Amino acid sequence: MFVPYVGTEEWITSLNLSIDYTWRPWFVNGQVAGYTKAYTRKAYSLTYATVKGAGHAATEYNPRECFPMIDRWLSYYYI
Known part of the structure; x- marks a missing residue:
């Protein structure tokens, strides 16, 4: 894997957030375009989204999945 999945998980864990789902x-x-996991802490929230089958440059290899993901994020749509 090119994207440090384990490192990202460890960093999110270090934030001491509660798991929303x-x-x-x-x-x-x-x-299925990918998977999400949501975290919360007081008034803040963080959604960690993955793109199924994507490598380091997800937008290059999976543009059909990445565009809707970014569009949903920009419009505050919860995946």
Whole structure:
């Protein structure tokens, strides 16, 4: 893996956030595009999203999945 998945998980854990929900799939055109996990702490929230089958440059290898993910983030849509 090119993206440090384990390192990202460790960093998120170090933030001492509560888990809002554990891994669940998100979809694009009826297909699983990736998985999300949400964290909260007081008035703050963090959603960690993955793109299924993507490498280091997810937008290059999976643009059909990445565009909706970014679009949802910019419009405050919860995956």
